[in-house]
Amino acid sequence: MKGLVYKSTGSWYSVKAENGTFYSCRLKGRFRIGGIKSTNPVAVGDRVIFEIDKKGAEGEGVITTIEPRENYIIRKSVNLSKQTHIIAANIDTAFLLVTLNNPPTFTSFIDRFLVTAEAYHIQAVILFNKVDTYNDDELLEIKLLAALYRKIGYECIGISAVTGKNVEKVKALMQDKVSMFSGHSGTGKSTLVNAIEPGLDLKTSKISDQHLQGQHTTTFAEMFDLSFGGQIIDTPGIKGFGLVDVEKEELADYFPEFFALKGNCKFNNCLHLEEPQCAVKEALEDEEIAWSRYRSYLQILEGEEDHFRKDIYDEK
Ligand SMILES: Nc1nc2c(ncn2[C@@H]2O[C@H](COP(=O)(O)OP(=O)(O)OP(=O)(O)O)[C@@H](O)[C@H]2O)c(=O)[nH]1
Numbered sequence: 340m341k342g343l344v345y346k347s348t349g350s351w352y353s354v355k356a357e358n359g360t361f362y363s364c365r366l367k368g369r370f371r372i373g374g375i376k377s378t379n380p381v382a383v384g385d386r387v388i389f390e391i392d393k394k395g396a397e398g399e400g401v402i403t404t405i406e407p408r409e410n411y412i413i414r415k416s417v418n419l420s421k422q423t424h425i426i427a428a429n430i431d432t433a434f435l436l437v438t439l440n441n442p443p444t445f446t447s448f449i450d451r452f453l454v455t456a457e458a459y460h461i462q463a464v465i466l467f468n469k470v471d472t473y474n475d476d477e478l479l480e481i482k483l484l485a486a487l488y489r490k491i492g493y494e495c496i497g498i499s500a501v502t503g504k505n506v507e508k509v510k511a512l513m514q515d516k517v518s519m520f521s522g523h524s525g526t527g528k529s530t531l532v533n534a535i536e537p538g539l540d541l542k543t544s545k546i547s548d549q550h551l552q553g554q555h556t557t558t559f560a561e562m563f564d565l566s567f568g569g570q571i572i573d574t575p576g577i578k579g580f581g582l583v584d585v586e587k588e589e590l591a592d593y594f595p596e597f598f599a600l601k602g603n604c605k606f607n608n609c610l611h612l613e614e615p616q617c618a619v620k621e622a623l624e625d626e627e628i629a630w631s632r633y634r635s636y637l638q639i640l641e642g643e644e645d646h647f648r649k650d651i652y653d654e655k
């Protein structure tokens with residue numbers, strides 16, 4: 340039978356069959372061996388094939404095959420074994436909740452999120468939440484930010500999880516898709532999820548304490564059905580989805596507006612730093628590319644949050 344993995348608790352998987360019945364499944368023995376570097380070969384969101392376990396209790400099954408993944412998000416193991424933990428697979432859309440203040444969300448954070456989504460091949464949508472709280476100046480700032488990211492190709496929606504403004508638009512994007520939500524603590528993830536699906540009490544935000552995050556607490560992702568079709572993946576204890584290791588040479592490929600110009604740079608391995616005839620830097624000078632994006636690029640390239648090459652391009 341075909342099924343979708345909703346929950347994993349170590350050795351047991353909660354799998355929903357196409358007819359809507361849930362089965363408790365184990366893995367067929369051979370999955371545990373055979374070159375898989377991940378600590379968990381099957382993850383939430385995986386599409387699997389399983390057989391009913393005739394020897395087991397009622398409702399038990401054995402997973403025999405994992406269907407190829409469209410994408411997956413990982414967390415590196417805390418020890419040095421170089422093992423990775425697959426948090427979830429086959430995610431259609433990652434929503435990022437952004438607030439201007441209360442709490443502030445900086446463009447560097449937004450850009451890191453977008454780079455990660457690009458690297459994972461997950462569609463990213465930016466939700467500017469709490470529009471009910473902003474004055475005209477702040478609303479203008481949101482408008483400019485949204486314009487910046489729309490120009491690159493990202494969908495942006497101004498919403499209010501409290502008044503319900505544009506929540507229907509978010510629901511429409513989620514319908515029949517697998518979604519996840521990220522954003523700083525306090526940006527309104529729980530409030531929004533509640534507005535979207537009342538009664539769904541996700542744990543995503545419950546473990547926002549830095550200490551708990553750092554600990555090797557075993558937190559498991561879980562998938563929930565949406566009443567209007569589609570699923571949401573809750574990732575307790577995992578803020579955003581971290582930044583995957585990206586090679587210096589490929590980082591610019593995850594900035595779509597840089598990638599589009601790559602072919603026009605003199606050097607095909609141009610890092611858009613100090614190389615001559617760099618199309619990205621020319622576009623930057625012409626303000627076709629946002630300075631904030633370039634700054635984020637430099638920050639990530641250097642691997643340091645609060646340090647960027649002011650010597651090359653200072654803020655205007
Ligand atoms: N005015 C206003 N307040 C909001 C809105 N969305 C959320 N809030 C408030 O912002 C605060 C934080 O919202 P939460 O939903 O708890 O935020 P969260 O992202 O889940 O935060 P963590 O649980 O810490 O990760 C709460 O007091 C909400 O009532 C909004 O659209 N407008």
Ligand SMILES: [Zn+2]
Binds near residue numbers: 609
């Ligand atoms: Zn270049």
